[in-house]
Amino acid sequence: MPVVVVLVSLLLLAATQVHANNPNGKTPWALQNSNLQSRLQQWTRDPDGVSREHGVIGSWDLRNVTSLRNVFGFNEKFNADISGWNVSGVTDFSSMFWEASGT
Numbered sequence: 845m846p847v848v849v850v851l852v853s854l855l856l857l858a859a860t861q862v863h864a865n866n867p868n869g870k871t872p873w874a875l876q877n878s879n880l881q882s883r884l885q886q887w888t889r890d891p892d893g894v895s896r897e898h899g900v901i902g903s904w905d906l907r908n909v910t911s912l913r914n915v916f917g918f919n920e921k922f923n924a925d926i927s928g929w930n931v932s933g934v935t936d937f938s939s940m941f942w943e944a945s946g947t
Contacts (some may be wrong), residue, residue: 872899
């Protein structure tokens with residue numbers, strides 16, 4: 845029984861963290877290799893609008909992403925906190941910030 849209580853507590857803590865990062869209560873995007881680039885392009889065009897609808901970029905769910913290859917390549921506008929990303933499944937970080945200026 846104590847194990848169940850601990851697991852439930854951890855799940856509640858994780859849910860609280862998601863909502864702390866997303867004051868609007870929206871569930872962050874669950875991203876995959878196939879849609880990450882298009883979601884980042886949307887965020888680059890309208891960061892406030894995307895954040896209102898899908899949470900701040902640092903809260904996005906990247907558990908199913910395996911490649912961040914060239915994901916920010918040549919991006920002149922990106923300069924956001926992504927330190928909250930879970931990149932434990934990523935196996936390819938090559939050229940992730942290739943020619944990005946981050947202004």
